[in-house]
Amino acid sequence: MELQVKNLAVARGGVPVLEGLSFSLTAGRALVLRGPNGSGKTTLLRTIAGLQPALEGDITGAGERIAYAAHADGLKTALTVTENLTFWAQVFGNTDISQALAGFDLLGLAERPAGSLSAGQKRRLGLARLMVTGRPVWVLDEPTVSLDAASVALFAEAVRGHLATGGSALMATHIDLGLDEADVFDVAPYRAVPRVSAVDEAFL
Amino acid sequence: MIALLTRDLRLAVRAGGGFGLGLAFFLIVTVLVPLGVGPETALLSKIAPGILWIGALLACLLSLDRIFALDFEDGSIDLLATAPLPMEGIVTVKALAHWLTTGLPLVLAAPALGVLLSLPQGGYFWVVVSLAVGTPALSVIGTFGAALTVGLKRGGLLMSLLVLPLYVPTLVFGAEVARRGGEGLTVQTPLLMLAGISFGAVALLPFASAAVLRINLR
Numbered sequence: 398m399e400l401q402v403k404n405l406a407v408a409r410g411g412v413p414v415l416e417g418l419s420f421s422l423t424a425g426r427a428l429v430l431r432g433p434n435g436s437g438k439t440t441l442l443r444t445i446a447g448l449q450p451a452l453e454g455d456i457t458g459a460g461e462r463i464a465y466a467a468h469a470d471g472l473k474t475a476l477t478v479t480e481n482l483t484f485w486a487q488v489f490g491n492t493d494i495s496q497a498l499a500g501f502d503l504l505g506l507a508e509r510p511a512g513s514l515s516a517g518q519k520r521r522l523g524l525a526r527l528m529v530t531g532r533p534v535w536v537l538d539e540p541t542v543s544l545d546a547a548s549v550a551l552f553a554e555a556v557r558g559h560l561a562t563g564g565s566a567l568m569a570t571h572i573d574l575g576l577d578e579a580d581v582f583d584v585a586p587y588r589a590v591p592r593v594s595a596v597d598e599a600f601l
Numbered sequence: 602m603i604a605l606l607t608r609d610l611r612l613a614v615r616a617g618g619g620f621g622l623g624l625a626f627f628l629i630v631t632v633l634v635p636l637g638v639g640p641e642t643a644l645l646s647k648i649a650p651g652i653l654w655i656g657a658l659l660a661c662l663l664s665l666d667r668i669f670a671l672d673f674e675d676g677s678i679d680l681l682a683t684a685p686l687p688m689e690g691i692v693t694v695k696a697l698a699h700w701l702t703t704g705l706p707l708v709l710a711a712p713a714l715g716v717l718l719s720l721p722q723g724g725y726f727w728v729v730v731s732l733a734v735g736t737p738a739l740s741v742i743g744t745f746g747a748a749l750t751v752g753l754k755r756g757g758l759l760m761s762l763l764v765l766p767l768y769v770p771t772l773v774f775g776a777e778v779a780r781r782g783g784e785g786l787t788v789q790t791p792l793l794m795l796a797g798i799s800f801g802a803v804a805l806l807p808f809a810s811a812a813v814l815r816i817n818l819r
Binding site for chain 2: 415421443446447448449450461463465466468469470472473474475476480484485486488489490526534
């Protein structure tokens, strides 16, 4: 099953930002979204993750198959790295976190409270969460923010491992991940023309 | 869901978790009221059930904005919304965690603090019963208020104003149970009304809370 987006239009705060988007993402593939700041990449990813409704168009193969990672990592600073990760594993019905800890080089930090980690370490923990979800489609919003070169390489390796097991990844990023096999999709040509909305979407 | 409940309880008792905030506030109210009213035992014992109920209600109100605000700030609420848990389940667990960390300690502390207010002899049992039956409604209604205002900067004021009128029926019947119990009168009618409010709120409000939370996350 593949993630398919057909003629999608998305809106931020009731204002359309992107329209006419169509692409598909098959198992084992990665798709990198590009576009200038404010072009609507985050809005598009939130729509695909199901956090907000699409203005028009269809998304198929999303829903329960998506593991979403936003700008914020969703970490509890009072809990340790293990506790944070175990919580998300349990939410998604899994128990094994050792692979995720190892994959993002967090074994040495396992008992540290998340609040005492550096920004890059927090990010690594946030990304390690993806590996415990067991979901096939990773939807990532700027996954490499505050990561150093070595950590970006770790992340690329994790994505590769995910693709090799039949997963897929959709990510918005500005930097080169070293994922040569990834397709690139530029959202800039799909900027929406302003339109007058007849209904207030807050009441839909 | 159990994972979410244990996480919330664990967070509440860790440093900065806010466990005990409501309890401390409840203690302050019940300690200060006798000092402010003066050493008139007859007057105090007359107003004791009402004071205990108002103290419990305000203590509940104090900790409401923590229910979703912290999860919203660190982004967990977005991630929970995309997790396989139904939103209705998430808000129910959140309300339950709030009740366990705020409502239940108040119920247990009320008899001890009733002594400070010279609560009449027969009143202790009914104060505990009325709080035990009524505080779940306070938590569930409060969760609805918190869901309405999640994402607003300093939404605490707006939330208090929204929630306060919704708390009125619970307060009226809860305090009435405690008062009538203290005076040795029959408590059946207000107790049934209070239980009805609690059960109704627990049964219906999670759907409303989940709906407004979904809209607020857009």
